[in-house]
Amino acid sequence: xxxxxxxxxxxxxxxxxxxxxxxxxxxxxxxxxxxxxxxxxxxxxxxxxxxxxxxxxxxxxxxxxxxxxxxxxxxxxxxxxxxxxxxxxxxxxxxxxxxxxxxxxxxxxxxxxxxxxxxxxxxxxxxxxxxxxxxxxxxxxxxxxxxxxxxxxxxxxxxxxxxxxxxxxxxxxxxxxxxxxxxxxxxxxxxxxxxxxxxxxxxxxxxxxxxxxxxxxxxxxxxxxxxxxxxxxxxxxxxxxxxxxxxxxxxxxxxxxxxxxxxxxxxxxxxxxxxxxxxxxxxxxxxxxxxxxxxxxxxxxxxxxx
Numbered sequence: 001x002x003x004x005x006x007x008x009x010x011x012x013x014x015x016x017x018x019x020x021x022x023x024x025x026x027x028x029x030x031x032x033x034x035x036x037x038x039x040x041x042x043x044x045x046x047x048x049x050x051x052x053x054x055x056x057x058x059x060x061x062x063x064x065x066x067x068x069x070x071x072x073x074x075x076x077x078x079x080x081x082x083x084x085x086x087x088x089x090x091x092x093x094x095x096x097x098x099x100x101x102x103x104x105x106x107x108x109x110x111x112x113x114x115x116x117x118x119x120x121x122x123x124x125x126x127x128x129x130x131x132x133x134x135x136x137x138x139x140x141x142x143x144x145x146x147x148x149x150x151x152x153x154x155x156x157x158x159x160x161x162x163x164x165x166x167x168x169x170x171x172x173x174x175x176x177x178x179x180x181x182x183x184x185x186x187x188x189x190x191x192x193x194x195x196x197x198x199x200x201x202x203x204x205x206x207x208x209x210x211x212x213x214x215x216x217x218x219x220x221x222x223x224x225x226x227x228x229x230x231x232x233x234x235x236x237x238x239x240x241x242x243x244x245x246x247x248x249x250x251x252x253x254x255x256x257x258x259x260x261x262x263x264x265x266x267x268x269x270x271x272x273x274x275x276x277x278x279x280x281x282x283x284x285x286x287x288x289x290x291x292x293x294x295x296x297x298x299x300x301x302x303x304x305x306x
Contacts, residue, residue, distance in 0.1 A: 022179075041123050042057055043280045060128070064129075067132065070089070075136075127282075134292050138168075178248065197213045
């Protein structure tokens with residue numbers, strides 16, 4: 001079977017399954033997020049092994065799952081939580097984790113202890129924490145309720161200029177629009193770059209990427225977000241449509257380059273072979289892990305600066 005056929009087959013199975021899981025939401029969505037997060041984190045920790053650098057993935061996976069579980073429980077809880085206590089708890093987890101790693105490494109004979117600890121912490125922050133943003137977008141009404149524990153914030157529909165309260169169906173559609181826009185951006189960048197690309201974007205990182213492809217990807221994101229937003233009747237104002245589309249078109253492509261840079265550093269082509277024709281989970285989530293946190297950060301800044 002050709003690589004293209006493998007890609008198409010995986011897409012035919014994966015896209016409907018993904019839409020169904022996103023639609024179901026709840027614990028099913030949370031479970032899949034934790035599962036894919038752990039797979040992506042395991043791949044990240046496996047990349048340096050080709051250079052005989054072996055981060056201990058177990059602790060990273062455990063702490064990542066703990067943070068995501070705590071965040072999900074906070075989103076789903078009807079109990080009013082104290083914002084200060086939540087912030088302290090999260091900071092303690094993030095502060096204790098590297099200290100705990102250093103304590104363990106003192107009593108081991110593993111080479112490159114500082115580098116392995118840095119990679120474990122980087123994986124936790126980049127992948128483990130970033131996957132929480134997928135939960136925040138899918139459960140956007142619950143996320144705004146959590147934000148209100150930190151201060152007075154606008155209702156989400158007022159913030160976005162929508163005439164009706166935002167519910168989980170709207171969040172489901174918003175999630176799909178972001179995912180669809182990322183896919184359209186990648187497709188525009190790939191096909192236009194392959195056909196017309198002449199000027200290398202980052203030859204030492206990803207030799208096949210071109211400025212022509214990157215610009216096409218940006219405009220593809222603009223067209224894609226506007227089109228999908230209209231199709232799903234999100235009723236977002238033009239300002240927000242342009243803002244979110246530009247986030248995908250710029251930040252998404254930076255995420256792709258960032259993961260390529262890490263793989264090139266360790267002379268690895270794909271993060272794994274889990275997805276035939278597509279590489280690994282991290283290869284499919286590289287843009288997502290930059291776009292979704294950026295969108296949530298934009299929402300937080302706008303909400304808290306009411």
